[in-house]
Amino acid sequence: MTSAAAVRREPLPLTAVTIDDEFWAPRRELIRTRTLRHQEGQLRRPGQQFDALSLSWRPGDPDEPHIFWESDVAKWIEAASYCLATTDDPELDRAVDEAIELLAGAQQDDGYLNVYFTVVKPGERFTDLRDAHELYCAGHLIEAGVAHFEATGKTRLLDVVRRYADLIDTVFGADGPRAGGYCGHQEIELALVKLYRVTGERRYLDLGRRFIDWRGEQPYSFEAELRRRGTPGYFGTRLPRKPDDLRRFREYNQSHQPAADQAEAVGHSVRAMYMYSAMTDLAGEYGDDRLLQAVRRLWADVTDKKLYITGGLGSDPRIEGFGPAYDLPDAHGYAETCAAIGLVQWARRMSDLTGHGHYVDVLERALYNGVLSGASADGTRYFYGNPLASHGTVTRQEWFDCACCPPNLARLLSELGRYVYAQGPGEAVVNLYVAGTARFTFAGGEVTLRQDTAYPREGRLAITVTHAGDGVDFALAVRIPGWSRRPTVTVNGEPVDRPGLRDGYCTLSRRWRTGDVVEIDLGMEIRRTWAHPAVAATAGKVALERGPIVFCLEGVDHDCAVHSLVLARDVPVHAVPDERTGVVTLSADATTDATVDAGTDGSLYGDRPPARRGVTMTAVPYFSWANRGLSDMTVWIRE
Amino acid sequence: MTSAAAVRREPLPLTAVTIDDEFWAPRRELIRTRTLRHQEGQLRRPGQQFDALSLSWRPGDPDEPHIFWESDVAKWIEAASYCLATTDDPELDRAVDEAIELLAGAQQDDGYLNVYFTVVKPGERFTDLRDAHELYCAGHLIEAGVAHFEATGKTRLLDVVRRYADLIDTVFGADGPRAGGYCGHQEIELALVKLYRVTGERRYLDLGRRFIDWRGEQPYSFEAELRRRGTPGYFGTRLPRKPDDLRRFREYNQSHQPAADQAEAVGHSVRAMYMYSAMTDLAGEYGDDRLLQAVRRLWADVTDKKLYITGGLGSDPRIEGFGPAYDLPDAHGYAETCAAIGLVQWARRMSDLTGHGHYVDVLERALYNGVLSGASADGTRYFYGNPLASHGTVTRQEWFDCACCPPNLARLLSELGRYVYAQGPGEAVVNLYVAGTARFTFAGGEVTLRQDTAYPREGRLAITVTHAGDGVDFALAVRIPGWSRRPTVTVNGEPVDRPGLRDGYCTLSRRWRTGDVVEIDLGMEIRRTWAHPAVAATAGKVALERGPIVFCLEGVDHDCAVHSLVLARDVPVHAVPDERTGVVTLSADATTDATVDAGTDGSLYGDRPPARRGVTMTAVPYFSWANRGLSDMTVWIRE
Incomplete structure (x- = not known):
């Protein structure tokens, strides 16, 4: 079995990828020109997300700020940032800067940034970690800060979230007042890995690691929290009395056992996907084989026993999460858009870490089905759950009180370039079939590839080396999906006999020169x-x-x-x-x-x-x- | 269409019925000798229901008294009372008296009787009517008080619950401090009808009527309550922001529109069944045609579009309630035992009020399937939900944190005698095929019928007049189920040609004499x-x-x-x-x-x-x- 650090690929930066694909380009344009505008309109409604950041709400006022609201704003900023990375859009740029100023204005002197615990429940910071989504919101703010910096080079939001992360690091440091605590909705863990990667500050990585490692430690953090507080959690949560209920209480947010020991996907699916993503990141960063084995086990459990054919996850609407193995009801399942998005994010990490294409097969299944179904054709209405059958009573909604899915979908499609290609040592990887270009940098020089395809309408693709200077040695690894029965591959018109399929990729190693063309026909039966x-x-x-x-x-x-x-x-x-x-x-x-x-x-x-x-x-x-x-x-x- | 008071039947009192049926007698004996003992054991566990009634719990103590606990004790007393009505069981009698003394001891000077709002949230009486089940518990206490009095002649519990009902009548009187309010879980409405019938005090009936009539009045009571209180309900309930969510919030406990206007069964199924039962009672008591038309509409909606073949109700586990029309998932439905029990109770009221046998067809469907499945063969384990399919992960439980179903099942089977027969003016009605005897009292004298049958193993039954003095004129109405394709009827061996099936009954009017025998073969294909x-x-x-x-x-x-x-x-x-x-x-x-x-x-x-x-x-x-x-x-x- 591959050890944790044996293979390592990275996505190409968004600025190295262009997409002019007949399937994806109009959808991405729709996200930028309609979806993000529509979502901005939702966030700007009186008394809603943007207004709340003014911190002017007082007890008794209508529109009590919601515990999730920073995450809505943050995901919208993140999505917009990915658009700004590749498209000139001054109006969107201004709107994002305005939102960032609102966030900066809501930040407290000590770095704290959460409206609910500033105006609704002041003095109760970090006391309802299970229900109140406080660190979850922080995680999304951090992701937004990283994305905005990478896309625009502006450090305004990155500075804000670093100050907040520094405060959290103090509070949840090994000797901090909340040491041993972690969030009821995983998210900050993977965000801290991103923050580490962009800042180089290892303590962010270590903080993310602590949040993962503390999970499942006994005495159980959330039970101690409920006892300490003596009042129900935000959602009326009380400590269950019966052993079965207590087990479900723990499994709901995957804190039932140490992360590295987990073998079965249980509980809330989005929480699971975000946690498994962070575990995969940490397995790579720390070269941690126990974490790698854990995510491999969890991957097998998810994809062999709990995955809808659409790439949807979560068969139990009561917990928005996993049911038992093979329990995949159609009309009465759940399959939250965010869970399919989380699976896409996790699958890319698994593929990058291990170099296996079958993770991308699952990624593609989710992307083209369970994720895309999350938005209407006009980009302004959304599914929260994506059932596999409907009796005619289900339709997409304009918005949700818990509006996690709409901006999540926007940020994934805006970030699509990061999923199409990956780069390994001496290796250019084509994971998805999306027309456009990609620029790779090797020791031997820069190479630009152009991909032409009418996928998924047709199964043919051509990859042309459009810029390789005097020729560059590298391996071109093109994913061949598991469903392709008789793929054919030619290089400059010459058939490649037995195309050397390994780990789900056709890998062609040679000195590539400008004008070289690889043509692949996956079939489309x-x-x-x-x-x-x-x-x-x-x-x-x-x-x-x-x-x-x-x-x-x-x-x-x-x-x-x-x-x-x-x-x-x-x-x-x-x-x-x-x-x-x-x-x-x-x-x-x-x-x-x-x-x-x-x-x-x-x-x-x-x-x-x-x-x-x-x-x-x-x-x-x-x-x-x-x-x-x-x-x-x-x-x-x-x- | 039959007007509200045109036909009127009443169940026979339990003391007028004996049951020695091969199917039912062992099950009823099991209820008395094992189930009720087992449930008593659950209630007597340290820190649980019985202990809580000592009012010794203090903040910080373990085992915070649960908001439902009086209802568990009350339903157990009610079930035990029905057993005591027909069986000599001194040990059970003593245990019931002890429980009643505990309840009496927990009653406050002003008549109030609820542990949670006495020791956990003192000063918050009747402020969380939506979530906290306060009047629901009161309703079950009242039912228990009525049942215990009728079974034993003892007035101890009846006096206790009358004092409590008097307090509630003051609080919820037309000029009371909580006028316009009603319970988030219907139950007290039908209990007040029973209390009226046993005491003759019309104000109890009027109070029940007010609770029904206020439901759905605007401004909506539960929304005003949440705003007034400014804190979430017991279950973390907050006022929804979106119109769709607000609609569901109202429909959940059937307070979305005035009861008499309702036409579709929505929301929580048990709440619905208890409310429709009370509406049926009130339609009869007040001769109210609008209420009668409402329950007829609701009946049609339930049985034509939302009824499992087992008599189960409730296809949406998230609300323990009704889904859309024809939405009847099998493994992922709900079909709470209590809802099937509620349907049995409602169906009897509909049949008694209208004289139609097809209500009893549905009653029988629920009784032999969705109700009976609620308990294990040994009578000590229970289903809360009764799905129509299982993937092998479902089993009955010994008890529940919310233990509504186990004692509810016990009280229904203990009360079975009330469902077998009914008596109308000059009419003896056989609704169910259960071997045993029944004593009817007519103007012309007393009549005892003996029913012999091996139903449901076989489809034949014989009804023998065992005591009719010198003969009594009355109509013997025997229900013929809708599924019986070619029923045959004989009187004293003579075939009844075209047995005069009307409204689902074969009605035989004559002067009945001791020794007369009616034999019916329903078939059993x-x-x-x-x-x-x-x-x-x-x-x-x-x-x-x-x-x-x-x-x-x-x-x-x-x-x-x-x-x-x-x-x-x-x-x-x-x-x-x-x-x-x-x-x-x-x-x-x-x-x-x-x-x-x-x-x-x-x-x-x-x-x-x-x-x-x-x-x-x-x-x-x-x-x-x-x-x-x-x-x-x-x-x-x-x-």
């Missing part, structure tokens, strides 16, 4: 996919996939409920490209048993067996569902 | 049942029923997951009586697609289609599931 027989929700059902796209049936395309549709196993399914939009839909002959007079006379239960009639079935990309009015939907189709 | 095609969870699936019993498949009877089993529509299903236990199971040839090498190599998703093999399928009564160790289960079987 329609695939029938079945789930493991232990999954009850999918028994007797099949899913349709094509490339990275998972399809679904929507009621708006049918004159019967989609759960009544039956697709015989031997019936061919055809791809139908839409000439105008470029979107590929699927079509097949099917049957329905939703006859009007089935059941009985409209009563709920009866003894009249349902009968079947023929119908044409249309499947559309899952990410595109719920853009044509209220409609029922299903990913899994009865066979 | 195995039935395949399909759900309405709008129900997604049951699409392509069938359920098996026989008489009132809904069957399920359990993993323990199969060598494959039950969700992998497929029953062809034309394959016969056989009844297999167990000679020893009398339990009838079902058997059929089926197939399974849970082949070990299905899917792929153990990965979650793959392209290898599942294959099928033959297997013998065994179905057992749903109520009996989860008595043979952890096992997966499903009611709905793939076709």
